[in-house]
Amino acid sequence: MDSSVTVIGLGRFGLALARELTGYGVEVFGIDNDEKLLREHSTDCTDFAVADTSDPQALRQLGVDEARCVVIGIGSDLESSILTASNVVEFGVPNIWAKADSDAHARILTQIGVHHVLRPERDTGRRVAHLLGGRFENFAEVDSDFGMIKMSTPSILSGKTIDVDRLWSNRRVHIVAVKSTGQGWRPFTPDTQLTVSDLIVIGGSPTRLEEFAQRPAQ
Incomplete structure (x- = not known):
């Protein structure tokens, strides 16, 4: 298991994942665009930041381009999910996981280069x-x-x-x-x-x- 994981999108899936990882002693860097959500769940991550993850410059400023493992937990906002995944893929992150809410969503994520596409509800x-x-x-x-x-x-x-x-x-x-x-x-x-x-x-x-x-x- 990676010693540190960046989790982008702290909805139900992202938060559940962050809690489990921190429980295993993994350092979790959580990123979301909802500041209130992050404040409420700050203890579920080792560190966290508020950012528009569809902006590659914002991700670079947070060091995501140097991450070894990134999980994209954005599901319902298709545009944000795809743009964020595209940014992370372009950074050359070696281990990328992403949540998809539909077959079409999963297909697009795979096509742009996400290594592991998850369909948790299905x-x-x-x-x-x-x-x-x-x-x-x-x-x-x-x-x-x-x-x-x-x-x-x-x-x-x-x-x-x-x-x-x-x-x-x-x-x-x-x-x-x-x-x-x-x-x-x-x-x-x-x-x-x-x-x-x-x-x-x-x-x-x-x-x-x-x-x-x-x-x-x-």
């Missing part, structure tokens, strides 16, 4: 949908076509040797790790004997994981 919605719609105890999306779930071991997989190649060939999922009662997590190996009291982590596409959770037979 991603949270997807995660909750998978948790509500399936038998997952937890779901994490690694990429648009790959995620991991935690679930109890289906009875069909209990007490027998699992053919991992066949499981992947037939269901396009693979078992990553297992946790037995009273033990910690450990890597799953082909000779692992699962029981119905075990928890397992399984990887695959969200669709395949949902299908497996509903019909776990090999």
Whole structure:
């Protein structure tokens, strides 16, 4: 994790991020154009400044051009988000993250050179949908076509040797790790004997994981 992060735009997303980062001991430089907001939440950042971030000169005066990691939390103001991101990209900041509120917004941010585009509302919605719609105890999306779930071991997989190649060939999922009662997590190996009291982590596409959770037979 970077030892210092510049967070531009301290709305709900930016403030939540700043709090978490400072909690981990990361120095957070918060920038927003709302002076009242910054005063109210000054303790959530190591340092902060009021500025129009669409102005490249204002960002240079604050040293953003020398930052190693910048997160742009501006979402609803599309013009400000794009202009700010364009400025940061032109500075050559090596690690740029930005929040997008729509597919079009995300596409533009990607096209101008933002390294990581975040869709927090959409991603949270997807995660909750998978948790509500399936038998997952937890779901994490690694990429648009790959995620991991935690679930109890289906009875069909209990007490027998699992053919991992066949499981992947037939269901396009693979078992990553297992946790037995009273033990910690450990890597799953082909000779692992699962029981119905075990928890397992399984990887695959969200669709395949949902299908497996509903019909776990090999």
